[in-house]
Amino acid sequence: MKYCSLCGNSVEFKVPxxxxxxxxxCQSCGEIHYQNPKNVVGTIPIFEQKILLCRRGIxxxxxxxxxxAGFLELDETTAQGAHRETIEEAGAEIEIGPLFSILNVAHIGQVHWFYLxxxxxxxxxxxxxESLEVAMFDEETIPWDDIAFLTVKTTLQWFFADRKAGKIIFSDAMPTHQIDLKPLIRMNE
Amino acid sequence: MKYCSLCGNSVEFKVPxxxxxxxxxCQSCGEIHYQNPKNVVGTIPIFEQKILLCRRGIxxxxxxxxxxAGFLELDETTAQGAHRETIEEAGAEIEIGPLFSILNVAHIGQVHWFYLxxxxxxxxxxxxxESLEVAMFDEETIPWDDIAFLTVKTTLQWFFADRKAGKIIFSDAMPTHQIDLKPLIRMNE
Ligand SMILES: [Zn+2]
Ligand SMILES: [Zn+2]
Incomplete structure (x- = not known):
């Protein structure tokens, strides 16, 4: 950010x-431009024993x-945003269930949410x-080495562990999984 | 928003x-300036049978x-933000517990979160x-008619109902209350 979005004059980065x-x-109008984390909302679409994944086109x-999943927009709830993204990216018809996971990714200023x-x-x-391909998978056929984001991989691991334990219930009584993700340390960096 | 924060030229409001x-x-550099809902994070600070409230100074x-409670900042998790706000607004020392409530307030582009x-x-x-006054209350002494926000009042009502039912447990197995709040229709508007 270099310029004030209200008056067009230059901004400084300092403690108010x-x-x-x-x-x-803003050095001219005095406006303070706050920056805050964004919510990314999505679903785990389930049909019988399989779940739906999208291959990213962008x-x-x-x-x-x-x-x-995608960024929550103004004027929608987190469940509505998750529903919208499922239509846009997968063309799937769904009924939204309980909130399944919340993953804080503070180092990139995001919070990820997944609904059953x-x-x-x-x-x-x-x-x-937005998707090159959409397909249904069971636990064994999921391309575990080609999952785009750690938040998605973690959510999928929770999902299959819960399903084995008989804990997937479409009820608000289901506790929400939560984790704070840290930056990955890559071996070759 | 009238001006591009990257180049200072004027922006148009249209569908990309x-x-x-x-x-x-931006009509000059082409940047698309997305606007997204913000997270407001806070706590229900509990000591013995009482909970802490702040009287707003702003x-x-x-x-x-x-x-x-207050806006989640970049580089912090939702629990860290809730902890920070409790120190800033109440000067209270706390241990953060489970996520208790998530309230979507889509018509003002906010999501409110409260941790036990x-x-x-x-x-x-x-x-x-930020606070004119900070004090401890039990259910009977809470100033129910002078609670600043519906998200706070709703969370407090859930809290006391859960406590009566013996459902307040400091465990991640506790389900998170969730609601989507609509604009209030005021009788005299
Ligand atoms: Zn300005
Ligand atoms: Zn520009």
Whole structure:
């Protein structure tokens, strides 16, 4: 951020009065431009014993597999956003179920949410503008080495462990899995 | 938003290519400026049979009572943000417990989160820069008619109902209360 979105003059990055962290502050109109984490909302679409994954058609992680998910928009709830993304990225018809997982990814300023979802029909759109491919998987056929995001992989691992334990219930009495993810330390960095 | 925060030229509000909702788009550099809901994170600080409330020292709802809460910042998790706000607004020492409630307030682009928290000492700061007053209440003494926000009132109602039912447990097995709040229809509007 270099310019004030209200008046177009330049901003400085400094600590405002009565605050304790640096913000972008307009040198002309004085506006403080706060920046906050974003919510990424998605679903685990389930039909019989299989779950739906999308192969990403856009960066980042183009070509890798993911659950349908995207940024929460203004004027929608987290469940509505998760529903919308499932239609946009997979063309699947679903009924939203309970909130299954919340994953804080603080180092990139994101919170990821996944809801359980019942597919009301086995049909989906194999090609959408955002997905190269859409397909149904069971635990054994999931491309575990080609999952796009750690939040998705973690959520899928929780899901299959819970299913084995008989803990997947479509009820608000289901506790929500939660984790705070740290940056991955890569061996070759 | 009138000006591009990257280049300072003017923005238009229109639907980008391959999108389906209007965004602020820079007419010069082409940047699309997305706007997304914000997370407000807080706690229910508990000491013995009482809970802590703060009387707001700033607008909106200055002078009314609330749980300590505020906007989630970059580089912190939701639990860390809730902890920080409890220190800033109440000067209370706490241990964060399970996530107790998530309230979507889509019409104002916010999601409110409240964690259970154990006060590790009965002490707090009655005066802070953001609170006019801080005090401990039980269910009967809570100023129910002077609670600043519906998300706080709803969370407090859930809390006391759960406590009567013996359902307040400091464990991740506790389900998270969830609700989508609609705009209030006021009788005299
Ligand atoms: Zn300005
Ligand atoms: Zn620009």
């Amino acid at each position: 009065q009565d605050d304790n962290r640096s913000r972008f502050i 960066e980042p992680r183009k070509g890798m597999w993911t659950l349908p 979802a019942k597919m009301t029909s086995p049909h989906f759109s194999p090609f959408t503008s | 290519q391959d999108d389906n909702r209007s965004r602020f788009i 607008e909106p709802r200055k002078g009314m009572w609330t749980l300590p 928290a154990k006060m590790t000492s009965p002490h707090f700061s009655p005066f802070t820069s």
